[in-house]
Amino acid sequence: MIELRRYWHPLATAVELARGKPLARTLLGVPLVLFRDASGEAAALQDRCPHRHAPLSCGRVRKGEVECPYHGWRFAADGHCTTVPGMELPVSNKPLVHAFACQIAHGLVWGCLEPDAATPPPVMPAVTDNVDYFFMTDTVNCTLQQAAENFLDGFHTHFVHAGWIRRDGQRQSVRASVHHLASGVEARYSDEGLQSGLISSLLEGDRQTSMGRFRLPGMAEIEYRGRRGLNLLISAWLTPESDQRLRIHARVATRCSILPGWLKQLFLRQLFGVILRQDKRILEQTSENIGRFQEVRLEASMLDSRLDLLAPSIRQLLAGEALTVEDGKAIECWL
Numbered sequence: 001m002i003e004l005r006r007y008w009h010p011l012a013t014a015v016e017l018a019r020g021k022p023l024a025r026t027l028l029g030v031p032l033v034l035f036r037d038a039s040g041e042a043a044a045l046q047d048r049c050p051h052r053h054a055p056l057s058c059g060r061v062r063k064g065e066v067e068c069p070y071h072g073w074r075f076a077a078d079g080h081c082t083t084v085p086g087m088e089l090p091v092s093n094k095p096l097v098h099a100f101a102c103q104i105a106h107g108l109v110w111g112c113l114e115p116d117a118a119t120p121p122p123v124m125p126a127v128t129d130n131v132d133y134f135f136m137t138d139t140v141n142c143t144l145q146q147a148a149e150n151f152l153d154g155f156h157t158h159f160v161h162a163g164w165i166r167r168d169g170q171r172q173s174v175r176a177s178v179h180h181l182a183s184g185v186e187a188r189y190s191d192e193g194l195q196s197g198l199i200s201s202l203l204e205g206d207r208q209t210s211m212g213r214f215r216l217p218g219m220a221e222i223e224y225r226g227r228r229g230l231n232l233l234i235s236a237w238l239t240p241e242s243d244q245r246l247r248i249h250a251r252v253a254t255r256c257s258i259l260p261g262w263l264k265q266l267f268l269r270q271l272f273g274v275i276l277r278q279d280k281r282i283l284e285q286t287s288e289n290i291g292r293f294q295e296v297r298l299e300a301s302m303l304d305s306r307l308d309l310l311a312p313s314i315r316q317l318l319a320g321e322a323l324t325v326e327d328g329k330a331i332e333c334w335l
């Protein structure tokens with residue numbers, strides 16, 4: 001496995017991290033408290049007061065420091081204790097709470113447990129200019145690999161999202177090719193007409209190509225392009241809270257148009273809310289089912305078909321292995 005602790009992962013949206021209130025998050029099993037320091041920068045500390053181990057995330061933020069809810073000890077962004085109510089502060093040069101690397105980028109608050117010289121910057125969306133966007137967030141009980149595969153797999157949409165994205169009785173012939181990216185992999189679909197489901201009829205006038213891509217450590221992205229450029233870009237960062245639980249931050253972006261962003265958001269939020277719930281349901285049903293068969297190593301015995309275009313590559317990337325799929329390999333299929 002790649003060392004997920006050495007990568008940046010989104011923990012919250014920048015909007016969620018309000019000035020006066022700490023946020024509880026978990027990254028790879030480590031409980032964190034997030035807050036904004038006096039200058040508005042994001043900070044992440046271990047979510048445990050060293051005095052009696054109360055959760056700092058249940059306290060409040062005062063003058064850019066987090067205050068423990070139990071006896072009011074206060075901690076700065078670097079983990080130093082600045083106040084012990086009722087006594088003069090003993091001089092201590094050492095931080096009393098572990099501070100983690102934290103930054104705000106692309107509208108998200110990111111944390112990294114063990115950054116080093118090889119840690120790449122936070123993974124940004126493919127398109128940032130001339131788009132209206134908003135974030136949708138949720139948690140789901142499954143592995144990073146399961147969620148990434150699901151998000152980028154077109155062949156479940158006829159069943160899990162029947163009528164919303166595609167319909168099984170209305171498949172069309174499509175050409176798909178797989179391409180290597182730096183720390184990622186991408187599938188490109190061409191010759192696909194408008195999809196048979198509701199979302200395409202409402203959102204897409206002129207689809208020409210679509211792409212699904214995965215980038216380490218956990219970003220899955222779907223991009224639809226028409227003659228006039230971008231129609232829709234959904235970038236989903238999958239943050240492992242533990243081996244079996246993810247926090248998802250999905251950025252839904254559309255090309256700026258005469259429709260105001262807030263109006264598009266009102267509509268798209270409802271629509272993609274349905275899709276997200278449908279995916280969450282099948283992912284959790286699948287994880288629970290795997291849990292019923294603990295005597296077999298099911299991850300090692302998954303039966304890939306030719307249509308699982310990206311899944312083997314996602315597994316190899318997460319395992320830190322080289323991609324074995326031929327770069328540019330194409331297949332014809334019915335999608």
Ligand code: FES
Binds near residue numbers: 051070
């Ligand atoms: S437990 Fe935090 S101040 Fe006592």
Ligand SMILES: [Fe+2]
Binds near residue numbers: 156
């Ligand atoms: Fe789906």
